[in-house]
Amino acid sequence: AQSVTQLGSHVSVSEGALVLLRCNYSSSVPPYLFWYVQYPNQGLQLLLKYTTGATLVKGINGFEAEFKKSETSFHLTKPSAHMSDAAEYFCAVSRGNRDDKIIFGKGTRLHILP
C-alpha cells in the first residue's frame, strides 16, 4: 500500500528565505504525486501535481516540487517566502491505477517570520 510521510508538522522560515517542505512516499508502482495548500479558514486547493514526464513541476504562487524516484521524495520548495504563504500544506500520493484512492500526509503548517 502507498503511504506519505511529511517531515515536520510545523516549519518556520523568515520572510524572503527559502521554503522547503519535505515529503517522502512509498509506492510499489510509479506514483502520482500532489501538493495541496489550505490557507487559514479556507478550503484545500491544488498547488501542483506530478503524473508523468518532467520531474520538476511548477505550481501556483511560485512553488515547485521535484520528483526524485531514487529518494522516493517530492519536496516542495519556493525560493523566497512571503507572508501570504503561511498555510497548511499537504502532500498526497496515488498509485496511478484507476481505482486507487489518493492518500494524504498529515500536513505541515508553514509559519512565516517577519
Place this chain on the structure above:
Amino acid sequence: GAGVSQSPSNKVTEKGKDVELRCDPISGHTALYWYRQSLGQGLEFLIYFQGNSAPDKSGLPSDRFSAERTGGSVSTLTIQRTQQEDSAVYLCASSLPRNEQFFGPGTRLTVL
C-alpha cells in the same frame, strides 16, 4: 455550480442525535471522498467511492458512521448517535480517476 458543494455549511446538534451531511460532486467525477478535519489536525480519510466499485470504508472510525452514494453522484454521510468527539469539519472531494481532487467548502459539525 461548477465546484463541489456541501450542505449544510454548519450543523449544531445535541449528543445522541443523528446527522446527515450532503455532498454534490462535480458532474462527471466518478471518484468521491469524505474526510474529517479536526481543529489543528490533518485530513482523516473516511470513505472513498469510485464508480460502481464497492466503496473503501477502511477509514470510518466506528459503525456509527456510514455513507452512500446514489446514482454515482450525490453522497450522504450519516453519523448516528453523535458524540462530542465527532465535532469537526467534514470535507468532501471529487475527482476523475487518478486526477487531483476538488474539495468542497466543508460542513462544520458541532456536537453539544
